[in-house]
Amino acid sequence: MVILGEVRTSLLHNSLPLPRDAVADLLSLRPGRQVTATDRPINRTVSPETVIGVDCAIASEPRVRARGIGTVAAHAVVVGGLVAQASARVRLEWTADRERKPWAHYARRRGVVEVLGGVTAEQVLAGYHRPGRQADTMDLGAVCQRLLTQVQGRPQLDHRTGLRTRPTSLRWTAVAREDERPSVRLHIDDEVQRTLQVVVPPDLLGEAARFCEDLALHDWLYTALGNVVGQAERDMAIGADPMGVLNAALSLLVRLWMPGAHVDLALRPLWQELETTPGFTESWDRQVAWMRDQVSMRTLSALQEARH
Amino acid sequence: MLVFASSDKGGTGRSVTSCNIAFHLAQRDDVAYLDFDFGSPTAGAIFDIPRAERGIERDGLHTYFTDGITDPRHLDVWHATDRADLRGANVRAGRLSFYPGEMGGAEFAISDTATTRCAELLTRLDQEYSVCVVDLSAGRSTALEMVLAATAQPMMRAITTRWLVFHRWTRQHIVAAHGLVYGERGIVEIGASAGHDPEALRDAIRFVRIAVPNLKEHNPGQTAAQATWLFTYDEELRKLAVDKRLGKSRVLGMTPVEPVLQYREQLISDSDVSTKIANHATVEAFRELAARLSDDAVWEGM
Amino acid sequence: MSSLDTPVYTEATAKPEPRQVALSHLSVEVGHLYMEDLLGGEERIRTQFRRVAPWLTAVRQAQAVELGGVKPRISTCFLIDDYFRPDTDPSVIVPQLLDIAAECGIQIDYLAREAGCHEAERVPLAEVTAAMLLPEPPVGTTGSRPPVQDSGWLCNGERSPDNTGRQAMMPAVAWAPAEEFGKRNHSIFLDVELWKDQTVTVDGVRRVERKWSCPFLAAVWQLVRLGQLRYAGEPVAQPQPWSGSWPRHWRDLPAVVQLSERPQPFSAYRTASILPKTYLKIEHAVTVILDHLDLDDAVVAQTARRAEAEGLRLPAQLTDRVAHVFIEPAESRAERAW
Ligand SMILES: Nc1ncnc2c1ncn2[C@@H]1O[C@H](COP(=O)(O)OP(=O)(O)O)[C@@H](O)[C@H]1O
Ligand SMILES: [Mg+2]
Numbered sequence: 001m002v003i004l005g006e007v008r009t010s011l012l013h014n015s016l017p018l019p020r021d022a023v024a025d026l027l028s029l030r031p032g033r034q035v036t037a038t039d040r041p042i043n044r045t046v047s048p049e050t051v052i053g054v055d056c057a058i059a060s061e062p063r064v065r066a067r068g069i070g071t072v073a074a075h076a077v078v079v080g081g082l083v084a085q086a087s088a089r090v091r092l093e094w095t096a097d098r099e100r101k102p103w104a105h106y107a108r109r110r111g112v113v114e115v116l117g118g119v120t121a122e123q124v125l126a127g128y129h130r131p132g133r134q135a136d137t138m139d140l141g142a143v144c145q146r147l148l149t150q151v152q153g154r155p156q157l158d159h160r161t162g163l164r165t166r167p168t169s170l171r172w173t174a175v176a177r178e179d180e181r182p183s184v185r186l187h188i189d190d191e192v193q194r195t196l197q198v199v200v201p202p203d204l205l206g207e208a209a210r211f212c213e214d215l216a217l218h219d220w221l222y223t224a225l226g227n228v229v230g231q232a233e234r235d236m237a238i239g240a241d242p243m244g245v246l247n248a249a250l251s252l253l254v255r256l257w258m259p260g261a262h263v264d265l266a267l268r269p270l271w272q273e274l275e276t277t278p279g280f281t282e283s284w285d286r287q288v289a290w291m292r293d294q295v296s297m298r299t300l301s302a303l304q305e306a307r308h
Numbered sequence: 309m310l311v312f313a314s315s316d317k318g319g320t321g322r323s324v325t326s327c328n329i330a331f332h333l334a335q336r337d338d339v340a341y342l343d344f345d346f347g348s349p350t351a352g353a354i355f356d357i358p359r360a361e362r363g364i365e366r367d368g369l370h371t372y373f374t375d376g377i378t379d380p381r382h383l384d385v386w387h388a389t390d391r392a393d394l395r396g397a398n399v400r401a402g403r404l405s406f407y408p409g410e411m412g413g414a415e416f417a418i419s420d421t422a423t424t425r426c427a428e429l430l431t432r433l434d435q436e437y438s439v440c441v442v443d444l445s446a447g448r449s450t451a452l453e454m455v456l457a458a459t460a461q462p463m464m465r466a467i468t469t470r471w472l473v474f475h476r477w478t479r480q481h482i483v484a485a486h487g488l489v490y491g492e493r494g495i496v497e498i499g500a501s502a503g504h505d506p507e508a509l510r511d512a513i514r515f516v517r518i519a520v521p522n523l524k525e526h527n528p529g530q531t532a533a534q535a536t537w538l539f540t541y542d543e544e545l546r547k548l549a550v551d552k553r554l555g556k557s558r559v560l561g562m563t564p565v566e567p568v569l570q571y572r573e574q575l576i577s578d579s580d581v582s583t584k585i586a587n588h589a590t591v592e593a594f595r596e597l598a599a600r601l602s603d604d605a606v607w608e609g610m
Numbered sequence: 611m612s613s614l615d616t617p618v619y620t621e622a623t624a625k626p627e628p629r630q631v632a633l634s635h636l637s638v639e640v641g642h643l644y645m646e647d648l649l650g651g652e653e654r655i656r657t658q659f660r661r662v663a664p665w666l667t668a669v670r671q672a673q674a675v676e677l678g679g680v681k682p683r684i685s686t687c688f689l690i691d692d693y694f695r696p697d698t699d700p701s702v703i704v705p706q707l708l709d710i711a712a713e714c715g716i717q718i719d720y721l722a723r724e725a726g727c728h729e730a731e732r733v734p735l736a737e738v739t740a741a742m743l744l745p746e747p748p749v750g751t752t753g754s755r756p757p758v759q760d761s762g763w764l765c766n767g768e769r770s771p772d773n774t775g776r777q778a779m780m781p782a783v784a785w786a787p788a789e790e791f792g793k794r795n796h797s798i799f800l801d802v803e804l805w806k807d808q809t810v811t812v813d814g815v816r817r818v819e820r821k822w823s824c825p826f827l828a829a830v831w832q833l834v835r836l837g838q839l840r841y842a843g844e845p846v847a848q849p850q851p852w853s854g855s856w857p858r859h860w861r862d863l864p865a866v867v868q869l870s871e872r873p874q875p876f877s878a879y880r881t882a883s884i885l886p887k888t889y890l891k892i893e894h895a896v897t898v899i900l901d902h903l904d905l906d907d908a909v910v911a912q913t914a915r916r917a918e919a920e921g922l923r924l925p926a927q928l929t930d931r932v933a934h935v936f937i938e939p940a941e942s943r944a945e946r947a948w
Contacts, residue, residue, distance in 0.1 A: 149378070
C-alpha cells in the first residue's frame with residue numbers, strides 16, 4: 001500500500017495570530033462539514049476534506065505507461081493561528097481494469113486513485129521523488145496551492161504581512177510494510193522543496209499524513225528562521241537595524257516549535273530519528289539563542305547610550 | 309510593496325529602467341520582477357537570460373492567466389544571467405526573481421477570473437518579496453486595467469502599492485503621460501471605477517523622466533544658437549510638465565541619456581562604470597530611483 | 611448553541627459519528643403535479659392519483675419480494691412545488707389534495723415542500739449539496755488546473771471546445787462534438803443547469819441571488835429521502851407533525867410535514883418515485899447530479915453498516931438505490947396548449 005502526498009506551508013496572511021474561533025471560521029470551507037480542532041499543546045485546526053477528480057499519467061522511474069483514475073483529497077491546516085498548510089494526498093490501489101469505470105465508483109472512494117497498467121509500486125515511488133514533475137502527470141502541488149490560495153484569500157484575514165517568509169513544499173510518500181520498524185528519510189532538494197519517504201506498519205498508514213504535515217511545519221519554521229537570521233545579518237552588514245525582523249520572528253515563530261506534539265504516539269520515534277540526524281531542535285535552539293542575544297545586546301547598548 | 313511600471317507610449321525606457329531599479333533594490337532586499345508586457349515579453353533580454361530572451365516556452369505568466377496553472381515559472385536572475393559580473397557580485401544581495409511571459413504569448417481578454425488570479429498572485433508574492441516590480445504594457449492595456457481592478461480588491465487593500473509612469477523628455481511624451489494618468493479612461497478614472505479612492509491613487513503615482521539630456525554638459529559641436537534654443541525649449545517643457553501635473557513634486561526621478569542603452573537594453577552595473585563603458589551618472593540615477601521608491605517620505609500625500 | 615451560527619468544533623481525535631436517522635426500507639413518492647395542475651381543478655389531480663394507485667401497490671409488492679419474508683417498512687410522500695410558485699395558498703391546496711388521494715386509496719404519510727430542499731429550518735440544504743459536487747475529470751486531468759466545469763453547470767461528459775478567454779492572435783480551436791464519458795458507441799450528452807445567479811438590488815444594496823434549478827432541488831430531495839444529508843453531523847429536514855388548520859403561506863409549514871399517525875420513517879434505504887413521464891428528463895438530470903457527489907463518507911459507511919446489520923442487500927452506488935415508475939401525464943402539454 002502506497003500513499004503519495006504533498007504539503008505546502010506558509011505564514012497565514014495576517015498581521016497577528018488569528019484567535020481560535022476565527023481560525024475555525026476561516027477553515028469552514030464546505031458548508032455543513034465539520035472543522036476539527038485540537039487545543040493542546042497548541043491549537044491545530046483542520047478544514048473539512050475537499051476532493052477533486054483526476055485521470056492522468058502517473059510518474060514513474062524508469063518510465064512505464066501507467067494511468068491513475070480517482071480523486072485527490074486535500075485539507076487545510078492552521079497551527080497556532082499563524083501557519084497555514086495545505087495537504088493533498090492519494091492512496092494508490094492497483095487494479096486489473098483496462099478502462100475507466102462509471103464516475104460514481106471513484107466518487108465514493110475519497111482520496112483513492114486506481115492505478116491501471118504494469119507499473120510497480122517501487123517505480124511509482126522513484127518517479128514521484130524525482131526532482132521536477134514529469135509533464136502531464138498527477139499534480140498534487142497545484143491542488144495544494146489552490147487550496148492555500150483559497151485560504152489566504154479569505155475575508156477573515158487582514159492580509160497584512162507580519163514577517164516576510166517563503167512558502168515551502170514537501171512531497172512525501174508513505175509505504176506500508178508488515179513487520180518493519182517505522183523509518184523516515186528526509187531530503188532537502190533546494191531552498192523551498194523537500195522530499196520525505198516514510199515506511200510504517202499497515203495499521204499506521206492513515207497516521208502518516210499527520211506526521212508529514214507536522215514535519216513540514218517544523219521544516220518551514222526552521223527555514224523561515226534561517227532566512228530571518230540571513231536578513232538580520234544583511235541588515236547589520238550595511239548598518240541597518242535588524243531589530244524589526246528579529247523581534248517579529250521571535251514573537252511569532254518561536255512558540256510554535258513542538259516537534260511531534262500532534263503526531264500519533266506510535267510514529268513519534270520517527271521524529272527521534274530526525275533529531276539525531278540532521279538534528280532539528282538543537283540547532284533551532286541555537287538560532288533562537290543567537291537572535292535573543294542580538295536583541296538583548298542591542299537593547300543594552302541602546303540603554304547605555306541613552307544614559308550617556 | 310508592489311510597484312507598477314507603466315507608460316503611455318512604447319519605447320520610453322520603461323522596461324530597461326524598471327529592471328535596473330529592481331536590480332538595485334535587490335542588492336539588499338528580496339525582489340520579484342514580473343513581466344506583464346503580455347504583447348511583447350522581452351525583459352529576459354535586459355537581464356541577459358538567453359533562455360528567456362523573448363519569454364519562456366511554457367508555464368509562464370500567460371499560461372498562469374489564461375490556463376489556470378498555479379505556479380508560473382520564475383528564474384533566479386543571479387543564476388540565470390549570462391553576465392558573469394552580476395553572478396555572485398554581492399554575497400549579501402537579496403533574491404532577484406524574474407517571472408517571464410511566454411514566447412509567442414499575446415494579450416488576452418480581461419475577465420473576472422484573470423483579475424482574481426492577478427490579485428492572488430500579487431498578494432502571494434507580496435508575502436514573499438519585499439518589492440514586486442510589475443512591468444505593464446504600454447498605454448491603456450489589458451495589463452493595466454487588470455492590475456487596477458486587482459489592486460482594488462479587498463484582499464489587496466492593505467498592500468502598499470506604487471505606480472510609476474515613464475516618459476521621455478519631449479512635448480508629445482509629456483502630453484501623453486498626462487493623458488494616461490489624468491485623461492479620459494486614464495489610470496485615475498479607470499482606477500476609481502474599479503473601486504480605488506481616486507485621491508489616494510493619484511497620490512500613489514510618480515513620474516519618471518527618461519533619457520533627459522544634460523544641457524549643462526559642455527558640448528563642443530554645439531552652436532550658440534542651438535544652445536540657446538535648447539535652454540529655452542527645456543524651460544518650456546518644464547512649464548508644460550507643471551501645467552500637466554507632472555511637475556517636480558510628482559516626479560520620482562530622472563535618468564540621463566546613456567549611450568550604452570542607446571545601443572543595448574541591459575542592466576548597468578558598477579563594473580560597467582569602472583570600465584568606463586557606462587556613465588557613473590546613469591548608475592547613480594538608477595540607485596537614486598530605487599532609494600526614493602522605497603522612501604516613504606517621498607510618497608507622503610500632497 | 612445553535613449549530614447554524616457558530617462553527618462546530620470537536621477534538622480532532624474524537625470527531626463524533628454523524629447522528630443517525632430512522633430508515634424505512636423504501637420511500638415511495640406518489641406522483642407529482644405542477645402548481646398549475648394543482649390549481650387546475652380536482653379532475654386533473656384525481657386522474658393522476660388514479661394512475662398512481664396500482665403502481666403503488668406494485669412497488670409495495672416488489673419491495674416485499676426483495677425482502678423475502680421480512681415485513682417491509684414503506685413510507686409514502688408527496689412533494690409540493692412551492693419554490694417556483696410560493697404565491698399559492700396551502701389552506702386551499704392541501705386539503706383538496708389529501709382528500710382526492712384518500713379517495714383514490716393513497717395514503718400520503720409525508721408532505722414535503724420543494725422550497726425546503728433549498729433551505730429547511732434555516733439549514734441551506736442546496737448550498738450544502740452544491741459543496742459536495744465532484745465533477746468528472748476528462749482524460750488528462752492532472753489537477754494542475756481548476757476543474758473546467760462552468761459554474762452552475764454539470765455535465766456527464768466533455769463539452770465541445772470553446773474559443774473564449776484565449777490569447778490574441780491564437781489559432782481558433784477546431785470544433786469537436788461534446789462526448790459522454792463511458793458512452794456505449796454513441797453519446798447521450800447531458801449538460802444540466804444547477805443554478806442561475808442574478809444580481810438584484812434590495813434597499814439599494816446589490817447582491818447576487820441564486821435561483822436553484824428544479825433538477826438540482828430534486829437531487830436534494832432524493833438525498834433527503836435517502837437520509838444522506840447532515841449539517842455538521844446533525845440530521846436535516848426532519849419530518850414534523852402538523853395539527854390544526856393549514857396556513858395561508860407555504861413558508862409557515864415545516865420542510866417535511868408528517869401527515870399520518872405513526873407512519874414508517876420518512877427516510878429510507880431506497881426510494882421509488884411514481885411520476886408523470888414529463889419528469890423523465892429531470893430524473894435523468896438528478897441521476898447525473900447524484901453520480902457526481904462527494905457524499906459524507908461517515909454517513910455512507912453508517913448506512914451500509916446498518917443495512918448489513920439488518921441483513922439487507924444495499925447497492926454501493928447511490929443511484930442504484932433509486933427507482934422510478936413513469937406514468938402517463940395528467941394531460942400532455944401539447945393538449946393543454948390547445
Ligand atoms: N537613459 C537612457 N538613455 C538612452 N537610451 C535609453 C535609456 N533608457 C532606455 N533607453 C533605451 O530606450 C529603448 C526603449 O527602452 P525600453 O525599456 O525597451 O522601453 P519600453 O519598455 O518603454 O518599451 C531601449 O533601446 C533602451 O535601451
Ligand atoms: Mg518594454
